[in-house]
Amino acid sequence: MFANRKAKMGSGAQPNTGAASGRSGSAPGGWQALQRTVGNQAVLQMIGGDGRPARRKNLKDTSSTREERLAKTVEAAKKKRKNEKDDALAVRRGKYTLGMHGYKKSEQKRLSNAYGISVTGSTHESEHTIGFEPLNQTSGNKRGENATARSLENRAPAYQEVKELHRDHIGTGTHGSRDASGFNSEEYRNSQRSLLEAGDVSSAVQLNQLGYAFDPNKSALTATEEGKAATDSYDTMVANMNSVAYAQDDDEVSVGVDAKQKAEMYLARRAAITGKFPTIEEENAARIKFGLDPIADS
Secondary structure, three states: OOOOOOOEOOOOOOOOOOHHHOOOOOOOOHHHHHHHHHHHHHHHHHHHOOOOOOOOOOOOOOOOOHHHHHHHHHHHHHHHHHHHHHHHHHHHOOOOOOOEHHHHHHHHHHHHHHHOOOOOOOOEEEEEOOOHHHHHOOOOOOOOOOHHHHHHHHOOEEEEEEHHHHHHOOOOOOOOOOOOOOOOHHHHHHHHHHHHHOOOHHHHHHHHHHHHHOOOOOOHHHHOHHHHHHHHHHHHHHHHOOEEEEEEOOEEEEEEOOHHHHHHHHHHHHHHHHOEOOOHHHHHHHHHHOOOOOOOOO
16 A cells, blocks of 8 residues: 555655555555556657657648638537537436546536535536546547547546646646656556556556646645535546446457455545545545455554
């Protein structure tokens, strides 16, 4: 579990994401170890000059006429409205449930009622704890272009994060420079994909929370009702995450999520918020919460 329970973030120490793995053989070393484990290959490629070139932003289309561009805009708006109606119908039919991206509107309503605040797209954004790009990497589909791509994204684990924090995360947009967690966007996404293919959903999600742990504005997580709602949403996602699906060429692979992984992810959020390693009491509380036996303090 946590090799140094008294270490704090902000002064160079980094919390361990091997949260609930306890004394069962996980390697110590904290989030730095996780970075080395899942990020070394990508990092070394970048340092050695062998990394893939940074993604280029799409250039503005100047070849079409104003009328053609307007027609494209109208068509895109119609498609968006249709997709939103389809998604709402899928929620009513139970296709998308708590903890999934496709459930975000219902999740916003739940949080608004629970905390007596307005939780909307103006205050929170849907955080894909495993991004669409890692999930979709080899499918050949573009985001939202067809029913397969939309279904993959809408069934993905997600929660409502404070908007300002979500916008600053390395997984939002594409950033060529590394953030304080040690990853740029491409390295982060490739690392998540590698972890998924290895069947390690927990570490992929913990890697997501690593970005928030180093955000200087993370006090918003605990200082406001919006932040408390975000953590509630995260916890709800974890509790309801029993599997994660990702595309493998034309097929779909499903990776199971057991109680141990849920406890790890639950504790990772606490470490990100507080900047502290969980105590043995906190670890055992998480283990019991997810039906695991507590561990003895050595």
